[in-house]
Amino acid sequence: MPAADTGASTTIVDADAVTAPTDTTRLTPGGPGYRRMSLALFLAGVATFALLYSTQALLPLVSRDFGATASAASWTVSCATGGLALFVLPMSALSERFGRRTLMTASLAVATAVGLLVPFAPSLGVLIALRAVQGAALAGLPASATAYLAEEVTPKALITAIGLFVAGNSVGGMSGRVITGWVAQEWGWRVSVGTIGVISVACAVAFRLLLPEPRHFTSGSLRPRVLARTVRDHLADPLLRRLYAIGALFMMVFGGVYTVIGYRLTEQPFGLPQGIIGSIFLVYLVGTVSASTAGRLVSRLGRRGALYLAAGTTTAGLLLSLTSTLLLVLLGLVLITAGFFAGHAVASSAVSHTAQRGRAQASALYQSTYYLGSSTGSTVGAMAFHSAGWSGTVGMGVLAVLGVVTITVFGSRAARAERRLATA
Template identity: 40%
Template sequence: MPAARIRTGTREFRQTNRAMFLGGFSTFALLYSVQPLLPLFAQEFGLSPMHSSWALSASTGALAVCLLLASVASDRLGRKNMMCLALLLSALLNMACAFAHSFTQLVILRALLGVTLAGLPAVALAYLGEEIDAPSLGYSVGLYIAGTALGGMTGRVATSFLSDYLTWRPALAVIGGAALLATAEFWRILPQSNHFKAGTLDLPTILGGARRHFQDGGLPWFFCLAFLLMGSFVSVYNYLGFRLAGAEFGLRHSEVSLIFSLYLMGMFSSVWMGKLADRFGRRRVLWTVIAVMLAGLLLTLSGSLVLIIAGIALFTFGFFGGHSIASSWVGRRAKMQAGLASSLYLFFYYLGSSLIGSFSGLMWETAGWPGVVAVLAACLILALWVAVRLRKLAPLAA
């Protein structure tokens, strides 16, 4: 008789949520620790803002490509083993970045980090969808995403402040060392998987599963949302720092990094919106948080620093709420090869980060912040249309 799924109130439920929160925290701390350092890279290596963004785009691009392979590999290696190995190797690579002698070396190491890091986000949502009882899934996914929000904020703020006093190299080494400690605790407390079926590790498995997912009436639209939402989100945080540190506001590097503390809004919204989606239905809540994102983005056009901060807070709140709802919906929608479905979602998620993030850099160089906002507003209007369309999505048969 198969083991029961993990329910609210049990010791396993608490341990799973703690471990996945920690895993999400570590993943995003490692992935985005370089984002506030982009102006420093541009200065030290003589780069344009768009070219300096390759330090981040190399990781997110490699991550996107490797997610599909990592999800299938986890069927052979096991969910927990895959996630632990991903965290361990990524922490070591982040420490190695501190010793890069050129920007080219740094980009190569960051690309390798994206390859290894793929093992956790590729598996995390599938693991939760398989192991957590359905009525509690929204909360657990929301908590995992809250961990990514706090990790992203902590990695950015910590490297920014440390780089002011120690330079960026020891800052990256410290983040890598902290991730090693987190990996040990993650391995200790996370329960083993009990509800996934091992698959065959081959290309036909990937292509066949992907074809079935793209034939579904809803999943391709979620992939589109992932591309648009994440591309918009990373673009704002990539280039806002250049604006705030420029002549218009003249903020110091450590002062600009405080903007990343607004990720706390993401911690709150991912859990809260997950609960609201469990209660009222995902289709009723998703479009509203995307509208909040759009409103926040438009506020950043203001010349007032207070209004810009308010806009970023709304934008961040909306993004993490939307990501929490959409990603948990994918986990429940995919009846077969849930790991592959989650990886396809994240493939487009990080592909959007790389492609829209780079294109927004071109707009920053040619049209300034209004040009960036124009591109991202178009993305969010399209995302809002998709979310409204998903309100009419027919539920799957039980």
């Protein structure tokens, strides 16, 4: 998905598709079908990330309802993002066989249907299972949306079209958490996630009615051997492995902090109501700005310099959040968010730049590790909070950032060694 994700994922774009020649049958701004397509994919992005993170702002209420610990309730987030991470690659292969529009429609249909069942979960175990299925179904959206755009939109308009899809991801990820927080304050978490389910159904129906029929898709075989070989080659590349690890570690911090922050802010000395806690996710807007400036940071500092700055900003935010002053805690969240999105933007863009072939699979692998990092961070961060309070979650975050710095330092040394060998 995008370089920035307010809950959002990494775009999967094949370079060959991006450079495809224009023709009169492709969608272009101002032309027939372009606005319908843009609105359809914007709504798909809203539904995807509103559903994916629908329980994150509600975890204290879920814990209270089921008598569960923070670490147990956090699985309602971890299993959703983990399911998405595990199914991105298989879904990308299915879209090659059955078509982007078909797979996106099926994915949204299953995910929204499950979303309507979630409010009636009789136990935490059933809720977690439903969320895992929902995450796996949602994997079909990022796996297909940008491929559809690359095939159907003129190359000059592609970045703008992808930007609208990314904006939908951001709006869905942010507004879903804000809406659930305020609705839950009045009527409880079940009505809250049910509201997100109904909104997502409306988005899914509108998506299916608006999205133009594809004109340039050519069905192919699943070719699992070819896919496996491409994946193996990417995983054998040391630089790509480092970038995948950096994305996962940054997301561990982000996932852990935002999964647990609701518990901390409901406790003393803060004691904030659920609606205000949901509104905390408006901080995501800071991430949109920091990600958009990542390109300028790389131009001035280089990729590694930008990663060091992102890591330092994230660490400063983590340490600042340890205070007992609400304003300073919020400032800490701003710094954590800005640092995370900048680091994610640098790492995800470097993946596409590094991969010489199979860029779609390289980006899909990044997305898989990214969401596995989210899943791990949500679970481990909640376990740390249960054991040692907020300082435990911060400690986990600092260790993850140290991992980013260590990997970056190792990469710098490896690059210098390669240059010395090349000039020897």
